[in-house]
Amino acid sequence: MLTIDETHDPALLSWVESANDHADFPIQNLPLGVVSHLGGPGRGAIAIGEMVLDLAALAASGLLEGDAQAAAEAGCGESLNALLALGHLPRRALRRAVSALLAAGSAHRDAIEGLLIPMAQTRPQLPARIGDYSDFYVGIHHAQGVGALFRPDQPLLPNYKHIPIGYHGRASTVRTSDTPLVRPHGQIRDAATGAVRYEPTARLDFELELGLWIARGNPLGSPIPLARAHDHMAGLTLLNDWSARDIQAWEYQPLGPFQSKSFLTTVSPWIVTCEALAPFRLAQPARPQGDPRLLPYLFDEADQAHGALGLELRATLASAAMRRAGTAPLELCRTQARAMYWTLGQMVAHHTANGCALESGDLLGTGTISGAEAGTRGSLLEITRGGADPLALPGGETRTFLEDGDEVALHGRFVAPGRRAIGFGACRGIVMPPALV
């Protein structure tokens, strides 16, 4: 899966002109997704610049063969679960075939041109039917920063450096970019008076995360060894784990977050495949001196050598007033995926270490990826220190937590020396006023 081949050549150009200077979707990316065209049902597709290539049309074109044809056929439906279930070899064959068909100078340009749809005519759907969504907590600086606010006496719990801590999330409320976020109601305890009320959250937050889509699953009772974890990964998206901090503080003991997170989770709609991000693999940073040794099921040499990612992450905020005034969004944070204390492979190995079955199309969140320094923190809870340090917006507004009309966008950019950078596309949401209940 870490093969770097001609599809990654940074000099490769596409005859799809919009791809060649596209920030996210040059021909080196070719992410997988599902789009609705002109209001029709979802259909599997590959993004290339400002266009999408319809997989059903491609499968019917006669231009593919073998594994690539099988992958395109499996990707024809309203979700990519069947394609993901095939694992990485057919996915890679499809990537290589599509790269050749879309490359400048392809003899099949005329045939393929008719299979492209302008992305502007489509609406992105979830790429897969999500069976289960789990969320981890691999950002150690986030765990420390948030822990200090919830538990000043013990910010980082004793298990943190032993276990890739995770919990089950809500699959039914994962949506793609641009789904409006209606400010949720919930039970909130007034810290001053102790009164408990059911009311709209006053501490609405974002969380900057990555989402990992599962390719092949594992049978109940059969853990996935870390050395094989990459065979079970399909690719990545951006993930915003919207959170209501006041609901969370009151509800989270003893069973963890529930209503504070389950109202909406936003993902970028395109799966940047493990094949596409092969050139951006990095060695996992060495564990700090004094950290506990990894248990054998969480240690693998290849995972340590290639388990991290050269991936810059950012979050931006634009208030309604800023958008009206034409002011550029404010950068809330800029961080690096290298800040993950645990690798994606360790998440998969731990998740299945008790025999738990993962299924194709399952989604695993990383948890908030914050750095150690100011300007690298991936949630307002950390940025404003629980609301104690309001943030100044251009135009004179201030923020502790999100206000109605605020738009939060996540951005990611895979970078490596000598490589064409690639990205995810949009992962945005605007906060809407609470519903009348």
Place this chain on the structure above:
Amino acid sequence: MLTIDETHDPALLSWVESANDHADFPIQNLPLGVVSHLGGPGRGAIAIGEMVLDLAALAASGLLEGDAQAAAEAGCGESLNALLALGHLPRRALRRAVSALLAAGSAHRDAIEGLLIPMAQTRPQLPARIGDYSDFYVGIHHAQGVGALFRPDQPLLPNYKHIPIGYHGRASTVRTSDTPLVRPHGQIRDAATGAVRYEPTARLDFELELGLWIARGNPLGSPIPLARAHDHMAGLTLLNDWSARDIQAWEYQPLGPFQSKSFLTTVSPWIVTCEALAPFRLAQPARPQGDPRLLPYLFDEADQAHGALGLELRATLASAAMRRAGTAPLELCRTQARAMYWTLGQMVAHHTANGCALESGDLLGTGTISGAEAGTRGSLLEITRGGADPLALPGGETRTFLEDGDEVALHGRFVAPGRRAIGFGACRGIVMPPALV
């Protein structure tokens, strides 16, 4: 939904002889499920005594009409999600029609007899494709008993009497009765030495719960008011939330149980519908003096008047040695569903109070239903006080937690004065030795 009609008549008999003295499935029950016949694909069915009535064959028989026909057609597939999504009116129409067809003296006995399959020739499947599984914590005596072991200083947390506490569980590992339970591995911290190891759990436990199947879902952003919650419930099953207490103790802070619960959850395969259990509704016991007032979204007069259930619950244990010796299983506990501090309706209302979308076929667990006295506690953690008080088995064995070869079975019996009692069928599992990993 609380209508009690001729289908509940305790004098009603069926021409299916095995139904008339059946502990669980007399004609007053008619639970919904999915079975595989002779290894074939799953098919929707209704249990009657020792037989099952095939819904596809029934839909094709020409004997139904209107809502009942629509319900049978929706129940023809490999899961009952489409039938559940129709809500309670078609479900009730199907119940009334099937009751009439199966009643002693029915003119259609000859036609229906050919549509029955001996239950012994079938294997039960999950009745629905579970989108999300959530587990609550409504057994206040369990919360108190377990809380005292995990947090002696504060057994019942301050939020308990305000919030129907719940958390997200793992949908992909819910299975029906008789699925073997392979003893899971996990990270375990040795309390004496502090050493952390990856090894098979030594504190394997059961939890006696009920599972609530969701009928119609709700759109994202639209809470289900408590007064309408019953329209969204399909029915109940027994649910064993197998738990590894050593894994749980080490992992559960700060995000809740994860690997300690996600290796297997066992349900009884038949959905005892809300229609079937209408005669067993009871007033919710009054909240103890001094408990906080219910917030308006958790209070409804009808829910208080009919939200509890006349339902006796039991768990039994038979070790391998006991089964070899032909010894009857030992009763581990006998408790009452009335011990639930929160109603099923309050669980649904709270789950959606933030706009979270429930979907047809979702499963909500109640959490362990323990009583206050010895003999009523629904987990070994409580029964043996965390292993401190071993339990004596017939034949001289003792137990703190489950040993390989142990079989745990849950039993439930709806009872009300002057009513024919009904039950769930089997919810069993045998502990198998850990896999080599």
